[in-house]
Amino acid sequence: MSPALPAASVQWVLDTYDLEPEDAVQIDTGTYSLTNNIEVTSEDEGSSYAPVTFEASPYGVTINRGDTSSGNYAWYVDGAKYVTITTATSSKYPEEPQSWMKVTGASTGIEVRYADSCRFSRIDLCDN
Numbered sequence: 706m707s708p709a710l711p712a713a714s715v716q717w718v719l720d721t722y723d724l725e726p727e728d729a730v731q732i733d734t735g736t737y738s739l740t741n742n743i744e745v746t747s748e749d750e751g752s753s754y755a756p757v758t759f760e761a762s763p764y765g766v767t768i769n770r771g772d773t774s775s776g777n778y779a780w781y782v783d784g785a786k787y788v789t790i791t792t793a794t795s796s797k798y799p800e801e802p803q804s805w806m807k808v809t810g811a812s813t814g815i816e817v818r819y820a821d822s823c824r825f826s827r828i829d830l831c832d833n
Contacts, residue, residue, distance in 0.1 A: 715759065717741050723748060726755035726787070732806070734762040739770045742781040742816075745816065751787030756824065758789040764798065770811035778816040779808045785820050792827035805829045817825035 711733060712718045718730050728751075751757040770779045783790055793808045805827040809813040814830040817823060 716741065717804040719743070719745060719749055724750075724757045725732065726752040726757065729758040729760055730770075731764070731793075732759065732761040732766050734764045734766060736767040736769060738770065739779060741762045741795050742770070743768070744781045744783060745785045745788055747784040748789075750785040751789075753787060753822065756787040756789040757785075758791065759790075763793050763795050763805075764794050764801055765804055765814075766792070767807040769809050770814075770833075773774045773812050775808060777812050778814070779811045779833075780815040781816045782815070782820045782823055784818065785823070788820065789824045789826075790815070790828065791825070807831060809833060 713720075714737065715730060715732060724730070745757075749757055759797060768779045770777050780790060795803070808830045809832045811833045814833040815828070
């Protein structure tokens with residue numbers, strides 16, 4: 706993976722790689738329409754000294770689950786410890802407005818079960 710060849714989806718990264726403490730998944734600017742939950746499990750957890758981080762671009766990321774029926778989440782953190790989901794900050798394009806990652810269109814935007822020491826910041830949860 707690289708900026709020139711990004712991954713197909715966050716879930717693809719989770720299914721393909723064994724994320725370890727200090728790993729970071731950067732989510733590029735854009736709208737992502739989901740057909741399934743983004744599921745983070747204990748196989749991809751961080752540690753007390755270094756979380757696994759999912760970091761959205763500050764220039765507009767929307768995660769849209771597109772299904773508000775029960776059990777449909779945008780992010781589902783199930784049994785994973787030390788996971789951080791956030792929006793980055795940047796001064797690269799000072800003329801561009803920045804916004805928090807928008808998570809929408811789910812029964813619950815972020816569902817957390819059996820997970821300890823997870824952090825969620827700079828996220829706009831709406832219409833869930």
